[in-house]
Amino acid sequence: MELTRQEKDIVRRKFCKYCIKVMEGEALYYIRQLERQREREVCFSDLTPEQENQLSAYDDLLEMNYFQVMNMDVPVRDEDISDALKKLPERKRMIILMAFFLEMTEQEIADYYHLVQSTVHYHKAESLRMLKDILE
Secondary structure, three states: OOOOHHHHHHHHHHHHHHHHHHHHHHHHHHHHHHHHHHHHOOOHHHOOHHHHHHOOOOOOHHHOEEEEEOOEEEEEOOHHHHHHHHHOOHHHHHHHHHHHHOOOOHHHHHHHHOOOHHHHHHHHHHHHHHHHHHHO
């Protein structure tokens, strides 16, 4: 069935009116959502010191052991590993710390100590064996 021009105009106007009502409803819903959000949210500047303390957490940094490697403090949290590392000879300990805590490659460690890469690989493997024996 074909609509006349006047009927098409009526349908278009009704559709536009429907779309406007839907958009108004969505806008009101959005405004209500923002109002609810404002009621529930609080600015950090408005918090009391007691409320601020409830939101924070502190690490136990005092329980960490630090090793000096390449003029940097390398933290080791696990006490057993820290104790085992202390039992290693100095160079072996430094190679392990550089490899696993500073994420240096064997070649970078070799360049730092003026060694060949295979020597660093040997020290690293030997250090890991020693650590395994100490930790068992």
